[in-house]
Amino acid sequence: MGNESINWDKLGFDYIKTDKRFLSTWRDGQWEKGTLTEDNVLHISEGSTALHYGQQCFEGLKAYRAKDGSINLFRPDQNAARMQRSCTRLLMPHVPTDMFIEACKDVVRANERFIPPYGTGGALYLRPFVIGVGDNIGVRAAPEFIFSVFCIPVGPYFKGGMKPHNFVISSYDRAAPQGTGAAKVGGNYAASMMPGAEAKKNGFADAIYLDPLTHSKIEEVGSANFFGITHDDQFITPKSPSVLPGITRLSLIELAESRLGLKVTEGEVFIDKLDQFKEAGACGTAAVITPIGGISYQNKLHVFHSETEVGPVTQRLYKELTGIQFGEIEGPAGWVVKV
The missing domain is CATH 3.30.470.10 (Aminotransferase class 4, branched-chain amino acid transferase, N-terminal domain)
Incomplete structure (x- = not known):
């Protein structure tokens, strides 16, 4: 072809x-x-x-x-x-x-x-x-x-520009507490197919998985990493032995700190403390960032910045990272390898 x-x-x-x-x-x-x-x-x-x-x-x-x-x-x-x-x-x-x-x-x-x-x-x-x-x-x-x-x-993940999506908390686990969650292996994805399909059937973009041990903390969003921006401009992303350490996540952590001046924390994101975030997103190679409009948990939808508009911090992170990838903005040393 x-x-x-x-x-x-x-x-x-x-x-x-x-x-x-x-x-x-x-x-x-x-x-x-x-x-x-x-x-x-x-x-x-x-x-x-x-x-x-x-x-x-x-x-x-x-x-x-x-x-x-x-x-x-x-x-x-x-x-x-x-x-x-x-x-x-x-x-x-x-x-x-x-x-x-x-x-x-x-x-x-x-x-x-x-x-x-x-x-x-x-x-x-x-x-x-x-x-x-x-x-x-x-x-x-x-x-x-x-x-x-x-x-x-x-193609670009979002045709016609980035837009927020709603997600639902799943009752299933994508990985065991001391299992293969941190490795990029097919089994984790096989485990996520049914909950993902169920979420989509109910009108959500994908399922969000809680920590497999206590089911009280957000771990992953579908096959992407979660991050939230607090009201006092902290960038928080879950840290856990069952979270896949994404390259996009790693890059956003570094850019949030060095370019946007945000305080970065890798820590716990409790499902009952979503009020601390003014913006939230999922990050990964495919979409770079998928802004999270709202998260449905126990039949209640918690909305962050907006269900229709992308928050300003999320927008800036996206612009910075994609700018580096496409050579419009100078990236940190060693990030871009010329073919």
Whole structure:
């Protein structure tokens, strides 16, 4: 599919087969050099641990066409580090940081024609993943592993500008207290599908999960991280062993402090103390920030800034972060990696 047939304004978040993807296999204690391939189908053993025991993890990051025509990757070293932590948790071999970043760069270069033009708000979404493969049946680490990176062009998450969404507190847990919540593994997402579908059926954007131990504190918003802005301009985001440490979250923490002069706290966000926030949002790679209009809990909707308008602090954070990603604003040292 040539990019002449892509309508950049209509791009959503859908699978599109691009030209090349990176593929490497781990066997005999090491990763092969790896290669770019046109084949988008994996041929794996029916006994693969990825299929039976969920031995797999993944990442998500974007490549951006910058204002000056160059191509930006945003903090890929952080994605590499998080993937290594996920691999540790699931007994999988680490993909070294330099191998991870080079694979991402190779995939971006090989699919450059799919990068949405500057000004469209779109980007090239990269999906690196590691899966356990090879002949096996017992519950144990796989004899072999595959590391792959593929990409798809994606449009801006919000067509026609950012707008608030309402969310509902779920009675389900996405992860156990000492489980895999902090690792980016498929099982966490599988656990969230039913509560997410239920939330959407009831007219909400997604479900919000409370801490699995006491069900008294907000942990995650769908598959994104929560943050709130207090009346005295503190930026608060949940800290917990079952929260996935997002790269967008990490970046907003740093920008809130260094650029907006907000006091930042990683702490507890009690569900019965939502009054302390004048604004709230969910942050992640896909949307960057989804402003939270209101949260429904025990059949009561708590509204923050507004159900229709985005709060000023949220707006500023969004502008700062996306400005850095698209090369309009100078970012902190090392955040932008040129392809």
